[in-house]
Amino acid sequence: MEYRLKINEETFPVELENDGEEKIKAVIGEKKFDVSFSAVNDHQLHLVINGQRINAYVGDQNDGKIIMIRGKSYFVQDAERVEQTKTRKKGPGSSPSEVTPPMPAVVIAVSVVEGDSVKKGQTVVIVSAMKMETTLNAPFDGTVKKVNVAEGDKVMPGDILVDIEKTEIKEAVSSVL
Template identity: 50%
Template sequence: MQYSFILNENNISVETEMLEKNFQAIIASKNYDVDYNAISPHHIQMIVNGKNVNAYIFASEDGKTVVINGQHYWIQDSDWLEQQETASSGIQKSVNIVTPPMPAIVISVSVESGAIVKQGQAVVVVSAMKMETTLVAPFDGQVKAVNVKNGDKVMPGDVL
C-alpha cells in the first residue's frame, strides 16, 4: 500500500506491506521491519529494525501529533491537504463517500449495495496497527455500491 503524509512541510511517501502481525515499510529507499502492538487507542509499542519505539498519537481535525522518544511530530495526511486545497479553490469534492483515515485492512462490511442507512450508522470496520476504526454513514441515504470485502487493503481516499 502507498501512503503519503506531510512532516515538517516535507511530503513523505511510504510503501507498506502488511503481514499478519507486522509490516514492512520503505521510506526514501530504506527498509523498515516493524512489529507492533496497540497498547491503547493512543499508544503503539513497536520494534523497528530491532529497536523498541513507543509512539503516542493524538488526532485533530487537520492532522496528528505523534510523540516518539519525547520528540513531537506534526503530521498531516497528503490526501487531507489536497481535499482542503481543492475546497478552498472553489471546487467541491464529494462528501458522500466513506474512506479510511489511514492505510488499513477491512475487517467487516455491515451493509450491502442498495441498503438504506441512517447518519452515524456503522458501515465498515477497518484495522490499522491493531486499532479498529468504525466508519459510519455521513448522512441518511442509500448505499450506491460496496467496493471492498473483508481482508482488502485500503488507503485514505479509497471509496469503500
C-alpha cells in the same frame, strides 16, 4: 499499498506491506523498515522498528495525527487529503479554534485566561506526560473564548483545553453588527 504522507510539512512517499499479524514492512522515501507493533491503549503503541524498541504516543490534532516519539512531535497527515483541502475555498471559521493535547497528559501550567488576546505561536498551556513537557501554542492570532482546564487536570487527546476565536473572524462579525 502506496501512500503519500505529510510529516512536519515535508511530503514522503510511503509504501506499506502487511507482513503478518501486527507486523508491516515500510518503505519511507528510500529507507526500509521492519515494524512490529502492539497497542497499549487508544493513544499508546509499543513498536519494534528494525529491532529497536520504541514507545509512541498518538493523538488526533486538527486534520492529522500528532505522534510523539522520544520527546519529539511529528504532525502526520494524508498528503493527498491536505492538497484537496487546499484547493477548496475556505470560509470564515474554517481554521481550528481549539487547543488539544497530543497524548494523555497532566496540565502543569495554563498561561491564558478568558478574554486574553493571543498571538500565533504564543504558549497557552503546558502539559506533561511521562516526564516530558509539551507546550501547546495558539494556532493563530485571536482571543481566548474559554479555558476548560486548570493546573493538575488530567487530559486526553481530543479534550478541548482552550478555545480561541480567530481575530479576523471577530473583526468581520464586529464590522457586520
